Amino acid sequence: MRAGYRLMSRPYDVPIIFLDNFHGYNIVSMMTDDGKIEVLLLDDEPIVGKRLRPALLKLGCEVEVFESPKKAIKRINEKEFDIVVTDIRMDEIDGIEVLEHVMNKSKRTKVIMITGYAMMELARQAMEKGAFDFIAKPFKPEDLRIIIVKAAEALGVKLSHAQQP
């Protein structure tokens, strides 16, 4: 699964990270003003937020979890996040719209898309519209953390990442 999305979607301006070397890094440097990466996580499945929040907190990020796209967009309008993780398929507003909204608001923000399953067409569309990367369901928390670390790196922040043995 991981190899799949990497092949399909990796934007070429992002440096390739060797995943094996990455595990066990414990370096903290180049943080944002308040020292923390701010992540907004949007998925209409409550369990996704519930489980990913502690996973991301471990990275040292600040995490805000939303289930409703409307509320999330409202929050995005209020605050500029470093990273937005959004599901593509949702009932009221879909992830592509959220992506467009974020891109309009702040070019700097990295958007990571979650798709139900790897749909080439949607992935291409998302990448064209400026998404940083995407991840296909089902994924492990570690998979997302790796992408978040990459995104942070692209923002010039090195996140500490302590993998459980």
Next chain:
Amino acid sequence: MFNNCMDKWYKCALKHLKRILDDALARQMARDGISDIEAAEEAAKKPAKLFRFTIKAHVYLGFVFAFVLAISIGVALIATMILMDRNLEIVVFSNKYVYHTFEARNYEKGFFIKGTGLKESIQHIRALKELFLEHYGEIKKMVGSNGLLSKIDKYAMLLESLDGLHADTAAAQDLTARSEKIKAELQVTGDELVTVAKDLMKKEQNSLDKTMLLFRVVHIYALVFLVLFIAFILHLMGVRVLRTLNRFMTYMSQISSGRQTHFQSSRLYRDEFSDLSGVLDQLVKEYDRQQTIISQSHKLRAVGTLTAGVAHELNNPINNMTLTAHMLLEDYNELSDDERLEMVKDLIDEAGRARLIVRSLLDFARESESIMEPIGIGEVLEETLKIAGSQVKLAGVHIELKISPNLPRIHGDRHQLQQVFLNLLLNALDVTLKGGHLKIEVCMADEDSFVAVKVTDFGLGIPDHILHHIFDPFFTTKAKGKGTGLGLSVSQGIIAKHGGHITVSTKQKRGTTFTVKLPITTIPADLSRYAEDQALLNSK
């Protein structure tokens, strides 16, 4: 001759009647003694037991009958004509006989009064004699010949002797005495002759009357037989051929409209039509089988369409399970017991959710026997929406489902109806853009005792030149590999089997409404189940 023929015909008819009655009786007795299932089997076997009375035989019999009838009538008429002819001859000669007798008597009497006419009398009696000799046979048959000729001879002799007496003047002295004597004898013989003549006349009259009666009877019989023959032909053409053809026509049109029927013959004999109906029944069974295969393959096709949505939908619970399981593994030592328990519970819930998604699809895809039962049409639609739920979500379409309350139940097959509505729904989804909406309405139809399901999309509508073909098998406007073109055709078949129909109304650029009308059930609900419930309630 025709008495003979009629006798044979009558016996033949009796024999047939007896056989039919015996057959019916045997069947009745057999049926009384056996169970319902066996009775059904018996009914199925019935044609094998019935005796064969083919139309060919009927036609041949008709011809033979017509031939025999024509010949009999002809012979009968000729025979009566000959009889009539002979009778007329008898009339002629007996008239002559009576004439001569009376004339001879008249002249003889005139001679005794006026003294003239004896010669003429002799002439008449001679003519009478000739006539008698000529028709001796007939006269003998009619009045007997006991001394008639001798009486005529005696009369002639008396007349001649009287003539001789008058010519012989020498014996004038005892003329009167002898004349008186001859006169007396003449009177006796003459009277006898007249009596015979009268008798002859009476007999002749009788014989004529008899012949006339026979003549009339023969005519009436001929007429009666003709009428019978016409009835026979009418039965063949009208009842056997035309009525059966009509029944076949109704039967075939019922089949072509998709209704499931079986050709049930109530006839007591077998013929070419029985064979034909057997072959047709076979054909219909084969057609039904093919229809089932087509329907099933189309269903699997629909399942294929749904699979994309289902796969998508399945990813959510699987993702939730993956995340939860991994986090449980990762943080196992830091988590409190409650948190761990919650996570395990989440795992179980999500697994259940995945199972439900798969089950609804598998339930639908399963090849199932057709079970007709009273069902609520609203429930069927709700189930259909559940099956297609992920597809609907994937298409990003909002569906407005409106079900009128208190709808009567319909009699139908749940899975087949789901297939129909799913098909209409998927079609509607195909023409609806992302973010669009569909309307499904379940209500009473305008027609009495029908419920209607209306599936409305707000797409581009169906162009006129396509509208005629949408129910044709293998007609599709979808891209190659996307549609089989069987959806509406199969749906129509299923709905027709339920005694309903599908109609379509469309407006260019405004949308299309497919309306399915189904008859409400008139079969009472399963009362035994109700009784059981009641018993359970009472026991509590």
